[in-house]
Amino acid sequence: MRIIVPIRQILDPRGFTVSPRHERIFINREEYIINPNDKNALEVALSLKDAGEAEVIVIAGGQARLDDALREAMAMGADAAYLLTDEVLAKTDAAGVAEALARGIEKIGDFDLIVVGQETLDTADAQLGPWLAEYLGVAQVGGVRQASISDGVLRVRRNWGAGYAEVEVALPALLTVASGANKPRYPHGGRIMAAYREWQVITWNSEDLGLTAADLAPLTQGRGRAFPPERTLGERLTGSPQDVAAELVQQLRLRRII
Amino acid sequence: MDLDYLQMLMGEEEVVVEEKGEGYRNIWVVAERAGDELVPVTLEMLNQARQLASTLGAYVMAVLLGGDEALAQELIYYGADKVFLCDDPALKDYALEPYAKALGDLFAEKMPEIVLFGAADVGSELAPRLARRLGTIVLTNCTGLTLDAAQRTLVCTMPAYGGEYSEVVAFSPEVHPQMVTVRPGAFGRPYRDEYRSAEVETVAVDLDGVQPRVKVLNVVAQVEREPVPLDKARIIVSAGRGMGDAEGFALVEKLAAALGGEVAGSRGAVDEGWIDEEKQVGMGGVTVRPDLYIACGISGAIQHYLGMEEAKFVVAVNADENAPILKVADVGIVGDAKEVIPAIIEALGA
Amino acid sequence: MDFTFPKEYELFRRMVREFAENEVRPLAKKVDAEHRVPFETIKKAAKLGLMGVPFPRKYGGSGAGETGYCILMEELGKVCTSTATVIGAHTGIGAMAIYLDGTEEQKEKYLKPLASGEKIAAFALTEAQAGSDAAAIKTRAVRDGDYYVLNGSKCFITNGDIADIITVMAVTDPSLGARGGVTAFIVEKGFPGFSIGTLENKMGIRGSSTAELIFEDCRVPKENVLGQFGAGFITFMKTLDIGRASLAAACLGGAQAAMEGAMRWAAVRSQFGVPIAQKQSVHFAIADMATEIEALRSLVYRTAWLIDTGQPHVKEAAMCKVYGSEVASRCINRALQIFGGMGYSREFWVERAFRDARIAEIFEGTSEIQRIVIASNLFREMGLRISP
Numbered sequence: 001m002r003i004i005v006p007i008r009q010i011l012d013p014r015g016f017t018v019s020p021r022h023e024r025i026f027i028n029r030e031e032y033i034i035n036p037n038d039k040n041a042l043e044v045a046l047s048l049k050d051a052g053e054a055e056v057i058v059i060a061g062g063q064a065r066l067d068d069a070l071r072e073a074m075a076m077g078a079d080a081a082y083l084l085t086d087e088v089l090a091k092t093d094a095a096g097v098a099e100a101l102a103r104g105i106e107k108i109g110d111f112d113l114i115v116v117g118q119e120t121l122d123t124a125d126a127q128l129g130p131w132l133a134e135y136l137g138v139a140q141v142g143g144v145r146q147a148s149i150s151d152g153v154l155r156v157r158r159n160w161g162a163g164y165a166e167v168e169v170a171l172p173a174l175l176t177v178a179s180g181a182n183k184p185r186y187p188h189g190g191r192i193m194a195a196y197r198e199w200q201v202i203t204w205n206s207e208d209l210g211l212t213a214a215d216l217a218p219l220t221q222g223r224g225r226a227f228p229p230e231r232t233l234g235e236r237l238t239g240s241p242q243d244v245a246a247e248l249v250q251q252l253r254l255r256r257i258i
Numbered sequence: 259m260d261l262d263y264l265q266m267l268m269g270e271e272e273v274v275v276e277e278k279g280e281g282y283r284n285i286w287v288v289a290e291r292a293g294d295e296l297v298p299v300t301l302e303m304l305n306q307a308r309q310l311a312s313t314l315g316a317y318v319m320a321v322l323l324g325g326d327e328a329l330a331q332e333l334i335y336y337g338a339d340k341v342f343l344c345d346d347p348a349l350k351d352y353a354l355e356p357y358a359k360a361l362g363d364l365f366a367e368k369m370p371e372i373v374l375f376g377a378a379d380v381g382s383e384l385a386p387r388l389a390r391r392l393g394t395i396v397l398t399n400c401t402g403l404t405l406d407a408a409q410r411t412l413v414c415t416m417p418a419y420g421g422e423y424s425e426v427v428a429f430s431p432e433v434h435p436q437m438v439t440v441r442p443g444a445f446g447r448p449y450r451d452e453y454r455s456a457e458v459e460t461v462a463v464d465l466d467g468v469q470p471r472v473k474v475l476n477v478v479a480q481v482e483r484e485p486v487p488l489d490k491a492r493i494i495v496s497a498g499r500g501m502g503d504a505e506g507f508a509l510v511e512k513l514a515a516a517l518g519g520e521v522a523g524s525r526g527a528v529d530e531g532w533i534d535e536e537k538q539v540g541m542g543g544v545t546v547r548p549d550l551y552i553a554c555g556i557s558g559a560i561q562h563y564l565g566m567e568e569a570k571f572v573v574a575v576n577a578d579e580n581a582p583i584l585k586v587a588d589v590g591i592v593g594d595a596k597e598v599i600p601a602i603i604e605a606l607g608a
Numbered sequence: 609m610d611f612t613f614p615k616e617y618e619l620f621r622r623m624v625r626e627f628a629e630n631e632v633r634p635l636a637k638k639v640d641a642e643h644r645v646p647f648e649t650i651k652k653a654a655k656l657g658l659m660g661v662p663f664p665r666k667y668g669g670s671g672a673g674e675t676g677y678c679i680l681m682e683e684l685g686k687v688c689t690s691t692a693t694v695i696g697a698h699t700g701i702g703a704m705a706i707y708l709d710g711t712e713e714q715k716e717k718y719l720k721p722l723a724s725g726e727k728i729a730a731f732a733l734t735e736a737q738a739g740s741d742a743a744a745i746k747t748r749a750v751r752d753g754d755y756y757v758l759n760g761s762k763c764f765i766t767n768g769d770i771a772d773i774i775t776v777m778a779v780t781d782p783s784l785g786a787r788g789g790v791t792a793f794i795v796e797k798g799f800p801g802f803s804i805g806t807l808e809n810k811m812g813i814r815g816s817s818t819a820e821l822i823f824e825d826c827r828v829p830k831e832n833v834l835g836q837f838g839a840g841f842i843t844f845m846k847t848l849d850i851g852r853a854s855l856a857a858a859c860l861g862g863a864q865a866a867m868e869g870a871m872r873w874a875a876v877r878s879q880f881g882v883p884i885a886q887k888q889s890v891h892f893a894i895a896d897m898a899t900e901i902e903a904l905r906s907l908v909y910r911t912a913w914l915i916d917t918g919q920p921h922v923k924e925a926a927m928c929k930v931y932g933s934e935v936a937s938r939c940i941n942r943a944l945q946i947f948g949g950m951g952y953s954r955e956f957w958v959e960r961a962f963r964d965a966r967i968a969e970i971f972e973g974t975s976e977i978q979r980i981v982i983a984s985n986l987f988r989e990m991g992l993r994i995s996p
Contacts, residue, residue, distance in 0.1 A: 018422045025423065072619055095395040118382070123425050124399035124416045126377070126439065130386035131395075139471035140354060142383035155475075160379055161292055163478040169471060176383070187623050189657030189670035196616035197671075219395050219433050223426040226402070226415055233572075236590045244591050245601035248573065251589060256421075256443055257550045257571055258493070258517060258606075525955070542637075542955040560876050561950060567876070 001054040001149070001171075003045045003113045005078070006101050006132070008035040008060065009069040010122040020230040034069045037117030039076075039184035041177040044147055045115045046077045046185065052149065055079050057108060061100035063090045071195040075187030082108065086205035093218040094125050100216070101128070102135040103209040113154065114174040118142065129176030139173040145181045282434045285311050286370040288361065289322045289333055290380050296332060298447065299376035303440050304337040305448035306403055307374055310412075311339075313405050316371065321364060323357055324349035330458040335450045341458045342368075346465060352380055353470035354387070360463040362391045370435045372412055374403075377439035385439045396437040397427060401444040412436045420549075486520055488537065493519030494548045496539055496566070499526030500555020500576060501595060507532040509599040510554050516603045522546070524556045540565035554595045558583025575599065613675075620676055624683040627656065636688035639815030640960050645770055646815055649691055654725020659699060663707050667715055668723040674850065674915040678857035678908055685861025685936075689964035690815025692858040697766035697816070698722070700851040701972070702729025705775040705792065708850075709835030709843045718773050718794055730771035732762040732795075732821055733844055739764075740977045742777075743786035743841070747823060749778035749793065754830050756780075756793065758823040761805060764971070768819030769804045772797050775847075776823075777840050784838065792840035794832040801826030812963035851972055852925040853911045856932025859968050860904050863936045866943035866961055867897040873947055890946060897939045904928075904935045923985035930978035933968035940965045 015029035034042075045056045058073040060066040061084035070081035084100045092100070105111065114136070116129035133140035143159035154169050159178050187195075206216065237244040252258045285307045289300045307318045320338035322330050330341040344360050357380070365373065365388065373388075375381030377399050389396040402415030406428055413428045429436045488494065495514040501507050507527065514521045523533040525540060539546055540562040551569035556562060558574070558581055566572070567586070574587035575595045584590035591598055613621070631652050639646045653659055662677040663669025670676060677699065684692035703722040706714055706729075721727040738744035747760025758778050768774070774795045781789040795802060805820030835843040871894060874885035884890050911928050914921040940961045944951035951958040969975045987994050 013419050013422070018419075020423075068615065068619070071615075075619065075623075098395075119399065121420070122418055123427075124418070124441075126382055126398035127386040127389070127396050130383045131390045134358075134387040134390035140383060140387070141472055143379060160477055161479065163481045165477045166475040168473040168475055173471075186627055186656050187619065188655075189620060189623070189661055189672060189676070190665050191657075192620045192623065193616050193671045193676070194665065196614070196619075219430050220397070221428045221430060223413055223428050225418070226424040226426055228421070228423065231588060233588060234585050234590065235588065236584070236592060238592075241593060241597040241601040242605075244593070245598060245605040248589060248591065248602060249605040252550065252571075252573075255571065541950075541957075542953075560873070561956070563876060564872060 001048075001052070001112045002057065002110060003048060003054055003115060004057045004059060004105055004108065004111050005038070005042050005045045005073070005115050006060065006128060007038050007042070007058050007066070007069050007073050008097075008117070008120055008128075009033065009062075009066050010035050010120060013121070018227070020227045023225075023227045025225075032065055032068065034072055035117055035120045035122070036184075037119055037121065037177065037179040039117070040179065040181045041115045041117040041175075042073055042076060042078065043182045043184040044144065044175065044177050045113075047182075048113075048147060048149060049077065057082065057111075059084070059101060059104050059108070061085065061089055061097045061104060062092070067201055070201050071199075072187055072192075074195040074199055075191040076185055077188070077191070081199075081201045083201050083203045084205075084209060085203060086207075088206045088211070088213045088216050091218075092216040093220050094123070094127060095219045096216040098128050098131050098135075100206070100209055100211060102132055103211060104204060105132070105136065107204070107209065112171045114138070114172075115144075115147075116174065116176050118176040118178055126176075129174060133174040136172075136174070139169050140176070141167060141169055141173065142176045144175045144177045147175060282369045282371040284317045284319050284368075284370055285314070285372045286319045286321060286365075286368075286374065286435075287333075287338065288373065288375045288381060288384070289320050289325070289329075290376045290378055291322070291325055291329065294325075294329065296329065296336075297376060297378055297442075299378055299381075299440060299442040300333075301336045301447050302442070302445040303374045303376060304333065306440065306445045307372075308337045308448065310372065310403060310405060313407075314371070314410075319368075319370070321361065323360055324351070327458060332450075334454050334456045334458070335452055337448050337451075337454070339456050341456070343458055343460050344463050345460060346463050348465050348468075349463070351474075354383060354472065355470050356463075356465050356468050357384055358387050358391065359465060359468045361388055363463060364461065365392055365435065373435050373437045375437070375439045377441045381439050385437055389437050392435065392437075394433055394435060394437060396439060397429070398439045399441045400438045401441050402426075403438065403440070412438065414438055417441070483518060488520055488522055488539065488544045488546050491520040491546065491548050493517050493550045493552075494522050494539070494546055494566075494569075495519055495552045495554065496522040496524065496556060497527045497532060497554050498524040498556030498562075499530060500557070500578075501527070501532075502555070504530075504532060506555070506596055509596060509603075513552065513554075513599050513603055516606050517550070517552075519548075519550070519552075524553075524562050526556070553583050553587070554599060556583055557581045558586065617672075617675060617679060620672060621679045621683065623656070624658065624680050627653070627658070628683045628687045632684060632691050633687040636690070636815070637957065637960070639688070639690055640964075641814075643809075643814045645694055645817050646688075646691055650694065650725065650728070653695065657724075659695065659725030660703065660723025661699060663703070663719065663723045667707070668720045674853060674912040675909065677854050678912045681854045681857035682861040682864075682908075685858030686865040687861075688815065689858065689862060689961070690813045692861070693766060693813045693816040693967075694770075696851070696855060696858060697731060698729045698771075700854045701731035701847050702767065702771065702773070702775055704850055705731060705834060705843055705847040706773075706794065708846050709792070710794075713831070714794060714834065722773060727772035728767055728770050730765055730767040730774045731847070732765045732768070732774050732776045734762060734764050735760070736763050740974055742844070743790070745777060745779060745790070747776070747778040748782075749780050749791060749828070751780075751830075752827075755827045756791075756830060756833070758793065758795070758801070758826040758828060760823050762821040762823075763805075764808065765819050765821050766816055766971070768821050769807060769817050774821065775834060776821075777844055778823075780838060780840075786841045788838040790840040791837055792834035792843045793828050794834050795823075795826065795828055799826055799828060811966065812960070813967055848972060849922050849925045850915055852929035852978075853908060853915060853921070855968060855972055856904065856928035857908050857912075859932035859936035859965070860901065860908055862961060862965055863897065863901050863904065863939035866936075866940040866958070867894060867901060869958065870894070870897075870943035870946040873950075877948075884946070893942045893946060897942055900935045901939065904932055907931060923982055923989075926973075926978040926981040926985075929968075929973060930975045930982070933965075933975060936965045936968055 119126035375385040657670040660669035808818040
């Protein structure tokens with residue numbers, strides 16, 4: 001059985017500070033990490049591998065620094081890694097990356113299952129999974145928490161409303177895994193060393209994928225960032241317990257905290 | 259309270275922009291329902307769609323799959339100018355393939371300019387799939403939608419890093435339709451206007467050969483909330499010695515339950531025996547980073563503060579108006595926690 | 609010259625830092641208070657290859673060398689000295705002796721399960737009458753057919769009671785003394801005649817165990833002689849040299865954590881109307897800590913590099929040990945002063961760090977012994993003879 005897991009990379013939030021006052025992000029230490037939800041997806045794939053025979057392949061498209069994310073994924077347990085990168089791919093947007101990943105997966109060949117993190121932490125992008133499923137023409141289940149396989153049938157527990165649903169789907173299929181669905185394993189010490197010293201990441205460029213700069217032209221335009229208001233501390237609410245309670249609850253709701 | 263920010267996110271433009279695009283018209287809202295009820299995000303989308311429609315000079319079209327006439331009426335009361343109802347029995351329960359087929363055919367024929375989906379269970383998996391089918395893309399989890407008048411494109415705000423800040427992204431003008439998913443709770447609910455009337459058009463869908471590929475075995479409607487470790491909790495209600503006695507502490511537990519949060523305590527609460535040492539927040543215990551930290555009867559000594567300084571929003575309830583916690587709280591309430599907390603619980607239920 | 613860590617070490621550090629934060633820190637206060645070994649952590653560490661970091665992958669290790677091992681010790685030292693001590697005694701000296709001087713068969717039989725963390729190792733040199741003066745050990749080993757029979761006792765042995773495999777030094781020819789008369793043996797805990805004596809009730813590193821080991825006609829098969837017969841002293845000295853660098857790495861982590869903790873505290877603790885972080889006295893303390901820490905970091909990782917590249921490192925390892933242990937003690941002491949009364953409270957980690965740090969100036973060769981090693985190496989390098 002072959003499982004493919006796309007991996008995305010984000011700026012490590014522990015390395016920057018957001019300043020609403022300056023409406024800026026101050027980067028203290030520029031470090032990139034695997035999108036945490038993609039680690040949840042990889043964990044689902046690796047636990048299927050633990051439970052039976054499976055080959056887990058990771059794939060990433062975009063900037064060359066994704067190489068580190070793929071090696072970390074191999075250190076966690078993935079068997080092979082593909083990196084789709086060149087100058088054109090490095091400049092495309094999430095839609096272009098999705099296109100490249102779809103082509104890359106087709107080029108890898110047969111697969112039984114694709115497991116994708118539902119969304120990215122940096123831009124809340126939740127497009128990739130279902131988009132790929134449509135492109136590749138396979139069944140799809142979203143909001144996945146757990147998955148197991150028996151006799152070629154995939155059994156999945158997915159989020160559904162305030163509860164969950166147990167569903168069955170025939171392979172090949174694509175799962176998008178809910179954020180926080182599991183606690184991803186740590187990369188293994190020895191595998192970290194091997195991932196950089198012994199193992200290869202196979203690299204394809206846009207030409208290998210049959211894509212031109214025009215195909216990968218961004219479909220979106222960045223329009224900057226918006227910042228929440230600067231935090232003011234020490235505000236007091238006064239009045240009867242009922243009044244202050246009502247005011248507090250309204251403030252929490254307005255700020256979408258509850 | 260700074261409301262300008264929220265208004266800015268929601269968009270305040272009053273410009274009417276000229277039509278562009280090759281026959282792509284109107285704003286479509288894909289209604290999401292749970293059984294016989296519309297899920298809240300559907301109504302919120304209608305509200306936002308109305309505002310965009312007046313700027314664009316367009317209609318708000320709603321599409322309802324598998325519902326009935328009465329539910330279609332509700333969509334009109336909440337702001338739809340027209341409802342397309344697909345009441346094919348095959349659409350009664352959600353299944354991706356028939357839903358995607360029905361919407362795909364409808365959109366190919368009607369050519370919407372903008373389509374809004376809810377970023378809930380159904381919309382999240384349907385929208386990107388349809389985007390690919392229609393040769394376009396989707397921007398997901400939007401918390402703000404405005405229009406770029408010059409380019410006649412949608413400008414979307416997406417929460418970055420769980421809302422630390424937001425990324426603002428516009429569709430390129432050549433993208434049609436412009437599809438988004440809208441995060442539940444991002445927009446207000448519209449007024450239900452029973453005097454509104456509009457057409458409900460029943461549309462037939464060709465589902466020949468379309469089979470659901472996912473078989474639902476069973477559904478558990480409600481799960482009991484599992485306790486979350488304090489260092490990962492989103493909402494924490496924390497008690498200090500100021501709660502007085504075990505009865506006072508029980509109020510804190512009640513408030514946490516009402517908010518769906520975790521209970522914690524200061525050193526004082528641990529010493530009083532109300533709570534285990536593992537639940538102690540501070541330098542001698544756990545360091546927490548919740549979105550909301552409510553400190554009840556906690557004075558806020560530095561050793562406690564160092565355990566919760568990274569909380570994104572702090573509420574303090576304390577009888578002593580000079581308590582240090584009030585200086586580091588976003589909102590402070592000076593009063594008897596035993597009176598204030600029940601009032602908060604009541605206000606939450608309202 | 610290149611002072612940057614290769615990427616595999618950056619990822620390795622990130623992994624062990626997260627492991628230390630999420631798995632080790634939550635238990636640090638508890639294991640100290642309960643005076644017990646964090647076995648649950650050891651099990652998790654084993655799964656990640658962290659019980660055999662410096663050993664080659666073919667023996668089940670991580671193949672990360674002394675550099676990787678120092679990174680592990682530094683990150684563990686930041687959150688829990690006890691855990692660093694348990695893993696340190698196991699990897700850095702117990703298993704290290706077998707890796708350095710074991711035969712292929714011994715490595716296959718003993719190093720593999722140790723590197724994978726399936727079994728725990730200890731290193732037994734010290735005796736009641738022989739600590740710094742290691743050559744004065746009294747434990748005897750006498751040949752009896754295919755066996756050696758060991759008699760005597762060892763004390764202050766870290767992991768002594770939890771170890772499955774122990775490297776033990778015993779006298780095989782009293783007439784030859786340290787040079788030729790001492791042999792290293794690999795002892796399994798199940799060997800007849802081996803038993804555990806009293807456990808120490810210590811001031812610090814209370815999440816590690818320290819035991820007395822008793823050998824009463826303990827029969828050790830002759831194939832368990834480690835290294836050359838009679839050359840045990842060399843085996844042990846080589847092992848301890850390497851152990852010293854990683855021990856200093858744990859001190860480095862402890863010092864760094866103390867400084868950062870004190871800085872956080874100083875930024876919020878106000879006296880005379882301003883945070884004490886604005887006081888020059890605090891600035892000076894922090895600047896001194898930071899400078900010493902940086903010097904120590906350079907020394908530790910340069911020494912690790914010497915070891916990994918097979919260069920002489922005895923003097924540098926001794927410098928690591930003496931400087932590392934003293935920098936940690938000084939920094940934690942300074943940090944405690946910044947914390948004031950709160951630093952003295954059992955409630956907080958500062959007090960524990962203070963107690964934990966003290967042992968580093970004593971075990972695996974006291975500071976005094978390290979200074980002797982450094983000085984005698986220097987005299988030798990200059991070609992000066994100082995012994996009669």
